[in-house]
Amino acid sequence: MARPPAAAYRGDMPASRQRTVAVVDSAQCDECGLCLPLCVPGAIHLGRRGLTIDAQACTGCEKCVAPCPVGALRMADA
Numbered sequence: 001m002a003r004p005p006a007a008a009y010r011g012d013m014p015a016s017r018q019r020t021v022a023v024v025d026s027a028q029c030d031e032c033g034l035c036l037p038l039c040v041p042g043a044i045h046l047g048r049r050g051l052t053i054d055a056q057a058c059t060g061c062e063k064c065v066a067p068c069p070v071g072a073l074r075m076a077d078a
Ligand code: SF4
Pocket: 024, 028, 029, 030, 031, 032, 033, 034, 035, 036, 051, 067, 068, 069, 070, 071, 072, 073
């Protein structure tokens, strides 16, 4: 049987295949920079607009979450 187009699965992905990525609470982040070197793919950026995370580049490894001294990072569904 032919498979339906991939687009047909949008919004209907099994929980086990859902991607999680790191997100930052800007109100909590004090821009200490501690998390930047922990992110191997370089998904975390610190610039004039504060800390941002590239959801496309984030692999969901979670290495940045626990070390944040102010608890500004958490994982969320992509
Ligand atoms: S470790 Fe936490 S407080 Fe420091 S820059 Fe990263 S998210 Fe912000």
